[in-house]
Amino acid sequence: MAARSTAPWLVALALHVIRAVAWVVPGRDRAGWRREWEGEIRHEHAALDASRQLTWRTEMRIVGRALGSILDAAWLRRQFTRDNEWTMDVRQAWRQIRSRLRLHGAAALMLAAGIGSTAAGLSLLDRLVLRALPFDRPDQLVSLWQHNRATGNDREEVSPGNFLDWQEGATSFAAIGAAEPYSVDFYAGDRPEIVPGMLVTRDYFRVLGVLPAAGRLFIDDDFVTGTPTVAVISHAFWQRLGAVTVEGLTIRLDGQPVRVAGVLPAGAELKLLDGRGERDIWLPKAFQAWERNRRGEGWWAAIARLKPGISRQSAQAEMESLAARLAVEHPRTNAQTSVTVVPLETVVSRSVRPALTLLLGAAALVLLIACANVANLMLVRGAEREQEFLVRGALGASRARLARQVLVEAGVLATISTMLGTGVAWLMVRAVTVFSPTRARALEGLTLDAGTIGLTLLVGVMSVLVFGAIPAWQCAARRPTRSGEDSRWSTGGRRARWIQRALVVAEVAVAVMLAVGAGLLLRSFAHASQVHPGFSTSGVGVVQVFAHDRNDTADKVRAFHEGVITRLRQIPGVTDAGSVSAMPLISANINIESPLAIEGRATARPSEEPTGFLTVASPGYFSSLGITLSAGRLLADTDDARGQPVAVISRTLAQRYWPQGDAIGSWVSFRFQGALQRRQIVGIVEAIRHDAMELPARDELFIPFAQGPFASITFVFKAGVDPAGLLAQARAAVWAVDPLQTIYEDGTAEALMADALAPRRFALLLAAVFAVAAFVLAAVGVYATMSYTIGLQTREFGVRLALGASTGQIGRGVLRRGLTTCATGVAIGWPAPSWAAAPFRRSCSASARSTR
């Protein structure tokens, strides 16, 4: 006799198996099925127990039998689904698709391209625009800007005095905070580096309502005067430091030890202001006495959270009346200053918006073409299968039943396409993150999530409705009175033919629209890249430093500058070297716009007085960048501290204020570095485009470095060889003079230019890809439709030939029909881009303006 079982859980396992498998059994049979199996198992167990035969082996046999229930349940399920009408439709549809595999495969691929690109566009939109702000109640978040009514710029950065007045006076906001760009020198390895950061006011993080990823954010005690002693760092920077905890974490900033209080969660860094890269360090802002009264042009970014129930419009109205009051109190600085209240989301997503709009629009159009194509193919297939439908109708199938069959076929096709489309969407999202011109952190880790796949499904379902509905309706509308024989003579009747032609027209129109749109973009890109920027980029390298911190007197700045220039000139291959305070196209640009008083002229009204951008340059700047002289002379080495104060101006400035051409020899005076200066204009040079190629060149006045040493310096050098290979030596030249001087940015001028054109190039690339895709799709669609319809007309042609028509007549008829269809499409599609381009152009120029 075998040993008694010690494992009663084996029977329990068998019962669990039954319970689980029962879910496979169709609902109507489930309860009985489960009872039957449980009855057998329990009975077997009891019988074995009674006859003392309960062993491991017999119990394992029970489990084995329970596992057999899987086959039983599967059999029942298969029987059930086989009887289901919908299943029959799906099987039928699958048979249809397989019988015409190439045709349907092509259709599925087209749909997949359309669905995939639309889903990719939507997921980018979701990430970059809809969820650009990973904060609580993002709709309450706004940004505040100065509106300079004199220049019309409504997105001017905020000055500290105005911010403090706003903070004090405004009642619409639950909290209001500001951030001041503030980069710090960070000492990690043997060379110091610059980490972009922000000084933030007490309520800055409170406005965002953000919680730290580790440690804490700022508390009131952190805001003490003097150098900051605590910092909040970005998640990326924290990871870079490799610290496990913020407890006791101290870093050296600007040579001082600073305690890390906490870490911001990833994605909570706001790119409020333009500049190099993302912010990594936030420090508490302590107001200096002079800042409290500093109004006029500012350099701060202000954000606020609206009180619940207060709309942005009413906040705007309140701020305007506040600004009006301030204009009365401070007429000298605030007479022309108002306030703009903008949703924060638009500020954060402004750089990606135009490209994204374009991407989505183009993707939707491609999807539309694909849908039209597939609808057309389905119509043609419907015509081909007319007899089948007539027979089924005669056998009693209702029109609704037949229409459902067509819809189910569309559904099966869409399911396959959606699966392929998900793959396409994934590829596109990857491609965008790799090739995007703004390699923002917002795109990091962007991949297809559940939401996107849901969206893809939604787009797929929508496309079924679009391309399945027309054939289904056609099918339902068909009168079964005509004999089956009839159908072979034509291609589905006059109405079907009209719909087919309309679809082809629409396809051609959309494809032409995309192609023309891409052409317009290409032209604007060509235009922008052909615009002469006023300087030559070839062979030019740049190294930007901010030398204030390490050189506190003019003499030290001068000595540092002299040392670096001398060493740059000694690098083999370098033919020339110079420096400038405001390098065109560089991200951290220094813009000092100042009123100019021209001697011998009546004093103008404040809003009409001449203004110009003040730039400090060494003589080598002009020769290195190949800036041509229009009149007079360039700055020379003799224009030093002992020489007469001189200036060179740009051609645009000369034309604006000396239209008679009498600029040379005139004297201008202006305030620079806190002192009034009086200089004689000695030369006029070609004007330079500083910000973007589509924006006008700058009204600029150049001061010789030797006469006004300025610590924001971009060293430039001209080389006979590729300057990229000399950058390491150029950096070494700076460090040879001062080993602790940080370098803010270095690169080649050609790279700066490429960056400036990058958004345009990206938009162009997108448009071109979509236009080509649309054209291929449309061509395939038109070809397939035409060849199908003509193939079905073979008999008709035969009869006409027999009745005396010539092959030429028939050929001409076919050709005429094809050409008129396509010509109609072209006629509709051609002018459309100019309407469609208007909003894009607007957003493009808006983003260009905002980067000023």
Place this chain on the structure above:
Amino acid sequence: MPAALSSAMALVLDALDRGCRHGFDILDATGLASGTVYPILRRLEQDGLASSRWESAKTAHEELRPPRRYYELTRAGLLRVAEARARFPFLAGAGHRARPRRA
């Protein structure tokens, strides 16, 4: 359409004819796996060759388990058994195996 007569189905028909009533008894009698026998029983029932009923609740209650389902051949099923025996002669000698453990 009635299913073609397989040897497994013949075995099940034979077991039913010899008085096996319950699923597991048929497993014992035929030596077939449960994953084979149950779909055959469903099919026989679907084709009208067998019918099924539930054991009385009282018996089941006394044994503290759910009631068992038992199967019987219909008139058509009996005819099919004859056909099966004619086609699969080994069934005649299989009598010694098709002995229910508990009738």
